[in-house]
């Protein structure tokens with residue numbers, strides 16, 4: 001079966017992925033804010049911050065807790081990088097619900113849409 005991809009501002013995204021995210025998120029929980037770093041768990045003896053730290057228990061022999069160690073997030077819908085760096089690949093603000101981020105264009109064009117199917121119908125697509 002071929003997948004249908006929708007051409008969004010930041011990339012081509014499979015249409016059912018968009019529908020699933022739109023269906024499961026609580027849009028009222030999101031507010032527009034500047035991106036900010038969060039604590040992360042860094043693998044010992046490496047520079048690799050493997051996980052976002054949200055208070056979960058972790059193996060202190062395996063990880064170090066690094067304040068501001070989580071240095072970027074990705075849009076839940078289109079995977080756009082949202083972080084503090086100002087370059088053409090990164091947005092520095094977005095919609096945040098306390099855990100997940102959604103980029104400005106996805107939120108305003110897709111999440112806030114009254115009828116997602118009407119919006120999706122009007123965006124260019126291709127099959128692959």
Ligand SMILES: [Zn+2]
Pocket residue numbers: 010075076077078079080102103104105106107
């Ligand atoms: Zn997005």
